[in-house]
Amino acid sequence: MSQEPKERRAARHGTPAPSAPRKAPITVDRIVDAALHVVAHDGYDALTVRSISAVLGTGPASLYAHVVNKADIDELIIGRLCSEIVLPEPDPATWREQIADVCAQIRDQYLRYPGISRAALAMVPTNLETLRVNEGMLAILLAGGVAPRTAAWAIDALSLYVSAYALEKSMVAQRRRRSGDEWVLGRDELARRLTELPADAFPRIRRHAEELTAGTGHERFDFALALMLDNLPG
Structure with a gap:
């Protein structure tokens, strides 16, 4: 040659x-x-x-x-995000604040990557980093005096809420970026429309339009977490 x-x-x-x-x-x-x-x-x-x-x-x-497949990749990327979560030393005096902080960290990781929390939904965790976060959350709840099964179910509920919240936020942001998706309303416009509903059919919604549309940043996220954690025995 x-x-x-x-x-x-x-x-x-x-x-x-x-x-x-x-x-x-x-x-x-x-x-x-x-x-x-x-x-x-x-x-x-x-x-x-x-x-x-x-x-x-x-x-x-x-x-x-x-x-192995796309599901394997999903587990790997969630594991990578979990590897960046900082877990505190469990403190019985501040366990609610600690678990709320871990949830907020997971939320912020998900929000960095639009829609990625879908990968965490319905996933059976086997990745060591994902399990590390579960271990840390379990340790915090047990330190707070929460019974083991209650703690286990609480972690599941908290994880589902964090994933769903991040997914909704990502979907709304994505639709706002697309031209023609004008149905995503701002808070003021939504409140105005609610106050213009027929009074005979929607008296309470009209009266409380401000409350129904209130909340900025992650205020509603914090409210829902507190609602869940305050009702855990510990």
Whole structure:
């Protein structure tokens, strides 16, 4: 087989021919990095094995040497987010504040990646980082005197609420970014419309439109968490 001109010249001068730069090897960590990149830029709906492969500049077959399927990737990305959660030393005197802080950390992680909390829904946790967070939450509740089964069910309920809250926030933000999705109303406009409902059919909604639309930032999130935690025996 004839050599290319550059290779023949290199051979004459005794220098190695320049070679193409090697691609970085595919690893589980790089797959997770690419998956989070897809979600951060295009939302969770865009997350597929093919979209991850495109970020890595390879084909889907290369990923299957490291992950089982899309559900496996879901567990890995939630595990990565859980690895960044800071867990306190359980304190019986402040256990409600501690568990609320952990929930807020998880919420903020989910909100960084639009729709990613869907990956956490209906997931049976086996990832060690996800289990680390569950262990920490369980330790906090037990330190507060909550019975083991009550604590277990409370963690499930809190996790479901955090995931649902983050998902709703992500969906609303996504729809606001899309042109033509004008049905997503601001608080003032929604309150105005409620006060204009027929008085005979909706007297209470009209009267309490301000209360029904009140709340900024994460005030409603904090309210719901407090409602759940204040009713836990401990």
